[in-house]
Amino acid sequence: MNRFVIDTDPGVDDAHAIMMAFAHPEAQVEAITTVAGNVSLERTTANACTILDVLEQDVPVYAGCSRPLVSPTSDASHVHGQDGLGDSRYPPSKRKVDGEHAVNALVRLANASPGELTLVTIGPLTNVALATRLDPTLPTKYKRLVVMGGAIRGTGIVTSVAEFNAHTDPEAVAIVFDAWPGLTLISWETTMAHALSAEQVKKLMAMDSPRAEFFRRITQWKINFIQQSMDRHVLPTADGLAVAVALEPDIVRKVEAHYVQIELAGHHTRGQTVVDWDDQTEHEPNVNLVLELDMERFWELMQAAVR
16 A cells, blocks of 8 residues: 655645545555645645545645745635635535644654655645755655656746746745655646546546536636636646656656756746756756656546546
8 A cells, every 4th residue: 555645735636636546546645734825725724624525535634834935925716716626615624624734744744654655745845845944854754755846848837937836936846856856746748748638528527426526516617717728628637647646656658857956036937947958967867757647547547536
């Protein structure tokens, strides 16, 4: 059984990813830590509880950082709805959130099970960065770190060159990239190259289950946004791809290791993920860049998540 901690800012596609993790027969989610990102920390934490209610799962939820380390607070409610779940109007969860701060929980969980837990981050890296500062040995205590974030070829979504998670807290990204050699990264470009088709989305929407009803209610808002803003009839599943890579590493069909850093100072390029594609620097590669995945298997995992 593979054991996971998911650091997240739910978020429509975060919900899809969490659904996938709990549907997998070889996965055991130990905890969910929340961070401000797609919506406020209060909302991301409430949404994590709502998702667990729908899935009828009982794992601890730890609330984390309510703002980035340095950057002004921002969100993506225009993409995910004011409530972060497509304005689906699910009733507030009665689930109690654990009182321990997510940063402390990330450190404690790793120390309790050194080398056994995979950490998947599908939101801004604020919690992970602070946990790394709190315990600099943390990267040696997690089995693996899988990150959704960055625009590795400068094809941005928030700005012309920056992806949302990286742009929201670039200082946190810099800390994590420096401290976690060998992390696995799923970028925005890889996400768009592996989006679900309109036909696949229709099939998911047509399923008959409580999970499918949840999927329908939370997803339509984002589908509309993608159609209106990008003129594309697809569903990007950034966070689902990251969780799929964590669940089944063999799903990766092409990966390259390069030195990667984040731009912190550029007036037009702050938050850009800078990849040394030709290995021109003297730095050792620190990031495994996922470039291609087995989409047939990913489609199977998405169907299992909604079934």
